[in-house]
Amino acid sequence: MNRTWNNKAWFMVLPVLALVAFSAVIPLMTVVNYSVQDTFGNNVFFWVGTEWFEEVLHSDRFWAAMGRNLAFSAIILAIEVPLGIFIALNMPRKGWGVPVCLVLMALPLLIPFNVVGTIWQVFGRIDIGLLGRGLYILGVDYNYVRDPVDAWVTIILMDVWHWTSLVVLLSYAGLVSIPDAYYQAARIDGASRWAVFRYIQLPKMNRVLLIAILLRFMDSFMIYTEPFVVTGGGPGNTTTFLSIDLVKLAIGEFNLGEAAAMSIIYFLVILAMSWVFYTVMTNYGTEKR
Amino acid sequence: MARLRLKDIRHSYMPNPATDADYALKRVDHVFEDGGAYALLGPSGCGKTTLLNILSGLLRPSEGEVHFDTLDVTGLPTEARNIAQVFQFPVVYDTMTVYDNLAFPLRNRRVPEDVVDRRVREILAMIGLEERAKRRAQGLTADDKQKISLGRGLARPDVSAILFDEPLTVIDPHLKWALRTQLKDLHRRFGHTMIYVTHDQTEALTFADTVVVMYEGEIVQIGTPEELFERPRHTFVGYFIGSPGMNLLPARIDGNTAQLGGQSVALPGAPRRLSGERIELGIRPEFVRLGREGMPVSVSKVEDIGRRKIIHANLEGEAIAAIVEEDGEIPAEPRVIFDPAHLNLYADSWRVELEGGR
């Protein structure tokens, strides 16, 4: 087969390639460079091979942070996905309520990460915050600065408040694309509300839900700004996620080699997880045919 | 099984309908007898689907009542009406197997599992999907999916009526024949009241014992396929049924004869009453005999459609179609004769009875 090759096409993507090289590839190579060397200052580096990687992988601190990350992602997925679907199911399908709901839902998504952190940091304070003070008056012993459980509750609440909307909007998009005939057929077949959800709505939402889960997983696994603003990783290390730990290591302790090794491992974990999700998604797609 | 009665139904999709034009259904009063096979036939937008949705309860009529036997169901929702409906496009539960799809309406009504199994196997055999029973519905072709939709509609043996909304639109011509015959056979075996909505005359006429022809929100004629073919009450029926439709020629009536331009055609009788501005003589292409005798025509086009030939000709300045059989010939100086037994007279589009005629 004589397929035409258009060589000019390559020139079109060149600017993008250059940009990616500067913004991603070069910093990444720097990190790789750091991760296999050590220094005693004065810009004198020497080769240490995989020592940093071994150190990271044998460090309890790393695994503890990794555990916290996984727990956090699991918890927020377990809350946000069902809650998002539930809200989407109960949103109006037509009339003036639709734009109102959509705007309300989109609001939290428009707020910058650090502002969200600040809002909740203030909101939860027991001296002036509405939530913290309110609970204090009700006699609940709530203090996210002191109590690890309270700290986790606050961060999770914050994330749920911030991101459930995304799941809602995606689910809603999936729901409104279901033709009316399906609902009519189900009514005629005498299907219960649950059966309609289980056999019509859920299967038709499947694809958008997978996208929602993928996005929420990646985002939550990389969480940094919000807990950093609210708890600063404390109390103790109880809300120190990989990203926060990484910054502590690199900037707080100036342990560049280990931090570099850790960030590469972190990057590979996210890449691997995303790949798993992607494969699941595409496999699901081919099964559909 | 039940007798379905539509009592003075009017329906408008507008909140405050004022004129007749605002109504999708202008006034319908009709009874679907228990165990009948009916077709609602008409072009898009004639109100046939609206009527079907009023029967199934998916739509509440603006005015009028719906009765199933003696029960007034006007206010009852679909699920309380005990009907089955098959839609134009396949509706299948993707994640279920073919078997579970068919069992779904039965299981929802808590039918014992052994009864479900017997019934589902019967339906599977009927629609020819036994081998795919355990497959997920998702991966099937549109044909197979529509068979499942049909099968689900037929699954419950105790329904008041089965409604079909253009169910064979997505099916290939060859399979259409098989499925239509099966439906007819099922009707004969189980005696359900079946109402079949379609714009396809062949489907309507072959399926139904009684065809209800609708036009612009009104029923223009109810009758057997023969009646619709031989004595269309309205010129629309003449045009819509038959392929090509009925020839309509402007005429002047003089006692027992109709004047078509310079030609005259003897009628089987004189019209009883003749009021109206526009008088037309209707004759189906099937009853126009092309030969060497009669009124001279000039042939403009011959379509050989294999089984027969459609002749498009000009008679006294009017276009006229005639049908000639496969092996028939077209003479050099063609003339036409109208079969007098199949002449119909129309005044302002409505049929006029002829004295001494049928």
Add this chain to the structure above:
Amino acid sequence: MVARAREENVVLELRDVSKTVSGERHISDVSLKLEAGSLNVLLGPTLAGKTSLMRLMAGLDQPTAGTVHMDGADVTGVPVQKRSVAMVYQQFINYPSMSVYENIASPLRVAGRDRATIDREVKKAAELLRLEPFLDRLPLELSGGQQQRTALARAIVKNARLVLLDEPLANLDYKLREELRAELPRIFSESGAIFIYATTEPSEALLLGGKTATLSEGRVTQFGQTIEVFRNPLDLLTARTFSDPPLNTIEVRKDRDRFLLEGTTGLPVPAALSGLRDADYTLGFRPHHLSLAPRGQSSISLDARVTVTEVTGSESFVHLDYAGNQWVMLEEGVHRLSGGERIPVHLDTRHVLVFDKAGRSAAPDLAKAA
């Protein structure tokens, strides 16, 4: 617009074109030669490969084997943008926010024609497709038939060399379909393009006329004048594809002057078929070649059992069972025959098609023998 000089020998040619998608063969060794100003019907059931073939012709897909030629030049790898192609789909595809006028004008605007030319071309197409009263309306304010006319007008003003129509009337009402179908040959004949029209319906192919290629499982089984393909199919597959109601068939063994088949006394071999070698054959005939009354000398009589009768008002479709074969008889007039009844039916042997074991028509052999 400056009318492009159309050469008489403009052809689209497919040479041994095949298309395989992830191991599945969608198109197998198709060779076709289409002339300028011709109407070509692709007839076949769903998934026979009609759309795949059109996409290859248009250049939307590239064949895995074989070549596509236009005016003698190899255009196999040339993308669709660089070919002169217009397409009309089953769905009514128009620009929803543009008026009918703007919709029709859009290909001309893309081509950068001047205002006066655009106006003239749009008016001409609108007249051809009877859209003049609707030029200011939006597509959604039109009926389905008018929407599809708009899409057709857009394809026609583009003045492309290749116009591909993929079941364009499938989503229309029966009667509208009939009307547009009657107009299409006139519209086509006024343009010099190569028209390719895909359909699942044999009756549509017959009404359109022109040439027909029958498709079955990605293969073109026959290509020729429509009526010729209908009357003289070269194989059983073509005959089946090109029959609606379905072709009636029966498998027999010829033994001198009898066609033998199990469970019956067999049939006499008609004089026209007496030149056949003694062997196994499949006989095929269309429903209107069976009748209640004999049609002259060439009819033979059979006893069949009625299963179901369908009456259309003018005709009756009588479904029959003959020695386990399911047949349909199409008879003029109203005949209400009840199921289970045994009746004599007459087969007009002049129209019987004979196929050998491999499904090939025996007609050429007969002609040779005679």
